[in-house]
Amino acid sequence: MLVITDEEIKKHVTMKQCLAAVEEAAKIYRTGNNKQPIRTAMNIDKQNGTMLYMPSYSEEVGYTAVKIVSVFPENRNRGMKSLQSKILLTDAETGAHVALMDASWLTVMRTGAISGVAAKYLAREDTRTCLVIGCGEQARGQIGAALEVRELETVYLYNPTRSKAESLKAYILDELAFNGKVEVVEDPDEKAGDVDMIITATNSVTPVFDGNLIKPGTHISGIGSFKPSMQEVDVNVLKKADKIMCDTFEGCMEEAGDFLIPMEKGEFSEETIEGELADLVLGAVPGREDNDEITFFKSVGFAMADLVTAVEIYRVMKKQ
Amino acid sequence: MLVITDEEIKKHVTMKQCLAAVEEAAKIYRTGNNKQPIRTAMNIDKQNGTMLYMPSYSEEVGYTAVKIVSVFPENRNRGMKSLQSKILLTDAETGAHVALMDASWLTVMRTGAISGVAAKYLAREDTRTCLVIGCGEQARGQIGAALEVRELETVYLYNPTRSKAESLKAYILDELAFNGKVEVVEDPDEKAGDVDMIITATNSVTPVFDGNLIKPGTHISGIGSFKPSMQEVDVNVLKKADKIMCDTFEGCMEEAGDFLIPMEKGEFSEETIEGELADLVLGAVPGREDNDEITFFKSVGFAMADLVTAVEIYRVMKKQ
The missing domain is CATH 3.30.1780.10 (ornithine cyclodeaminase, domain 1)
Structure with a gap:
């Protein structure tokens, strides 16, 4: 063995x-x-x-x-x-x-890869900038996968404890040998309206950036919240998104506060979710259809x- | 690790x-x-x-x-x-x-030890002879434990395939360094009425010896059957026994065909079971009370x- x-x-x-x-x-x-x-x-x-x-x-x-x-x-x-x-x-x-x-x-790798596969189908081909909110262990897999599926030039990092963002920056430059620019920011909202891709990887129970800021063409990936009480993205992200996908519908309806909290308030309906990762991979739901689409992918993981x-x-x- | x-x-x-x-x-x-x-x-x-x-x-x-x-x-x-x-x-x-x-x-060791602890409380102090019916892997633990708790002089072995009994004999003499006599028998009933202790370790669905043969003072340990459809001892063992104990009541009521089959026929009542291994160890049920008692211990194992x-x-x- x-x-x-x-x-x-x-x-x-x-x-x-x-x-x-x-x-x-x-x-x-x-x-x-x-x-x-x-x-x-x-x-x-x-x-x-x-x-x-x-x-x-x-x-x-x-x-x-x-x-x-x-x-x-x-x-x-x-x-x-x-x-x-x-x-x-x-x-x-x-x-x-x-x-x-x-x-x-x-778990870090497979969670990164889940987002990576989703981004492959949902993020703009010419995605060059990415904002990562939450710079713990999981973020390493997230950015590792993003760098595989898209040619990023600039990565912005935000974490409430700045040293964790600095440590992720060193990891990206040293271990992942990223050639582009990595910048630690003091406030995610500085960049949320400016980047092609946003990844949230926190345990937050309140949204970690202002969803109203998002520009057309952005792909957002929420992987941190995994309990009904946790919420990383606000309802504006869901409202502005043209396409909302999840890893598994069953898992997200059990655990994803990002969906469940606005659903409970009557601000969001699960029918708005267009499909699961399998649908993208199997071609049952088309990936990104134009450069202006805002896409949101939510993952809680699956066995x-x-x-x-x-x-x-x-x-x-x-x-x- | x-x-x-x-x-x-x-x-x-x-x-x-x-x-x-x-x-x-x-x-x-x-x-x-x-x-x-x-x-x-x-x-x-x-x-x-x-x-x-x-x-x-x-x-x-x-x-x-x-x-x-x-x-x-x-x-x-x-x-x-x-x-x-x-x-x-x-x-x-x-x-x-x-x-x-x-x-x-x-599993072999702990199953042997379960029977061994029961025998420590239930078998006669002067137990000298033991009959083992079923000579597979589990029998090794059974006889290993019996030799620890009682000073055996003679061990009789029975198995439908004789070579397995011969192999167990070699194990007892070589690995367990037993100094006494080990004899392979052709029919368990030859010895069932003659020994101080009987251990059954088979997957049999029909009783493996004639319970009517048992002499006063015998301790019987049934560890092989672990499904409701399996039965190693016949109802005469239960009828002749002065004290019936089990490892756990809950487990035996789920799995022990030795009890469940006669219960279904109305030939045995679970109320006849005096207690669990814990009762013996904690002194809540007395162990053997005299040299003529027939005792039966049934084990299906416990987590x-x-x-x-x-x-x-x-x-x-x-x-x-």
């Missing part, structure tokens, strides 16, 4: 491979013979923690995975990660357990993306 | 340690702050296989475990094990995933025994 660490994944698995895996996952999610039982949650009351167990299976891919996540918020006081995640991969032909892998960087990405990582690492 | 193989467990973890772990597990099962969500089953239709996910937690023990089992019956045609099992252990204080271990030998045994194995292996 292979044991695969975050460090090894960082070293050997490219964003290009993850983009292909997520595109495949989106297809299989719609067309394949999949299983994804309801996840089990087990509370660890003493630590105010939670254990989550998320199994998945795709006949086409030929593997089952179970993602095991411990969420221990009090770890922050210990200088430890509050979320610690592993994936156990099992060969679906023989039942052999073939790999255990760290799932932190995998098939974890499974197919994990299998891709396993295949890459087996060759090492 | 430690990765622990069956071979390492075989080499470094003793049955004595497992017996202590199971005794602890029985106590905690009754008195502790535990969680054990309903297990998730995911069918792999194409292979007629099943994936099982079984999480558990004990605040007292301070760890969570999830047992991941793949059951692929068609593996028999491939010369592969049909059941392949792993346990992921997580520190319940920090959520850190600390060990992944093979769970095949662990707390897996968890505490896994933690014990982790502690032993950490010191290596």
Whole structure:
């Protein structure tokens, strides 16, 4: 059995491979013979923690995975990660357990790739500028994927704690070897009306920029809020958008406060959502149709993306 | 994170340690702050296989475990094990995933230890002879535990395929370094009325010996049948027994055909079961009360025994 660490994944698995895996996952999610039982949650009351167990299976891919996540918020006081995640991969032909892998960087990569695949279909071909709001771990995958699918020239970064934005800037320039300009800004609204693409990757419960500022042709990707109570984009984004897409409708209707909060206020209807990532990949919903379209893509993640990405990582690492 | 193989467990973890772990597990099962969500089953239709996910937690023990089992019956045609099992252990204080271990030998050991703890309380102190019916992998743990808790002089082995009994005989003499006599018999009924202890470890759907033969003072341990359709002991064993105990009442009422089949026929009432392993360990139900008592112990296994045994194995292996 292979044991695969975050460090090894960082070293050997490219964003290009993850983009292909997520595109495949989106297809299989719609067309394949999949299983994804309801996840089990087990509370660890003493630590105010939670254990989550998320199994998945795709006949086409030929593997089952179970993602095991411990969420221990009090770890922050210990200088430890509050979320610690592993994936156990099992060969679906023989039942052999073939790999255990760290799932932190995998999650960063696959979440980036989900946005990246969406941007491939929805962002303007001539997208040159991008604003990233929220500069934590997830932002690394987001910008990594954006740089793969579009030829960016300038990246603006905003984070309430400026040092995190500076640290992401160094990552983009050093690790991603970006040749363009990276600028840390003091206020996202300075740039929100000026860029071709906006990525939000925060845990915010209030919108992180003024949706009224958005210019025609902008593509917005919201990946940070993943609870009904979280909201990164205001209702003006939804109102101004010509095309609203999501990774999975079911997941977003469970978790995406960006939709659920305005829906509860009667300011937005789920019927406005034109489709899922699978629709873009399969061509059931057209991608961007003209240069003036405003497009919004919302992602909360889906198990098939974890499974197919994990299998891709396993295949890459087996060759090492 | 430690990765622990069956071979390492075989080499470094003793049955004595497992017996202590199971005794602890029985106590905690009754008195502790535990969680054990309903297990998730995911069918792999194409292979007629099943994936099982079984999480558990004990605040007292301070760890969570999830047992991941793949059951692929068609593996028999491939010369592969049909059941392949792993346990992921997580520190319940920090959520850190600390060990992944093979769970095949662990299951053999903990199932043996469950019977061993029961026998410690229920078998005659002067138990010298033991008949083992069913000589597969599980029997190794059964006899290993019996030898720890009682000073056996003679072990009789029966298996429909004689070579498996011969192989178990070699294991007992060589690996367990047993000094007494080991004899393979052609018919369990030859010895069922003659021994101090009987262990059944089969998947049989029909009783494997004649319960009418049992002599006063015998202790019978049934561990093989684990489905409502399986039955190793006939109703005469239940009728002749002065004390009937089980590992967990809930588990046995779900799975133990030895009880459920005669209950369905109106030949046995669950009220006759005097208690659980925890009752013996905690002294709530007295163990053997005189030398003529016939005692019957039925086990289908319980998650707390897996968890505490896994933690014990982790502690032993950490010191290596």
